[in-house]
Amino acid sequence: MNVRRGCHSLAVLNGKIYAMGGYDGEEMVASVEILDPRLGSWMIGEPMNFARGYAAAAATASVLGDTLFVIGxxxxxxxxxDTVECYREGSGWSISSSKTIGKRCFFSAIAL
Known part of the structure; x- marks a missing residue:
């Protein structure tokens, strides 16, 4: 990766690995890096709206569309x-209007 980070979230979307947020040694960050295994290199992605670490991440490729979710x-x-950020290639990051998640951190999420 190009940016030092720990306590970040990882998810796979459309065959690419997304490393989102985390701690860079000084503060939580909103930055995103994407690994495309076909190219064998990391590239900088569009940053999330909010800096965060210890969040859960999941990706869907179903009825909800090809979407990444970063939760809490x-x-x-x-x-x-207590927010959920959603990412769609070509559309960027948005914030879900759902208020059902509550405050969450130090947990995992998975979508099949």
């Missing part, structure tokens, strides 16, 4: 996000 996470200190 830790902003800094004790601030825990």
């Amino acid at each position: 996470g830790l902003r800094s200190g004790e601030h825990i996000w």
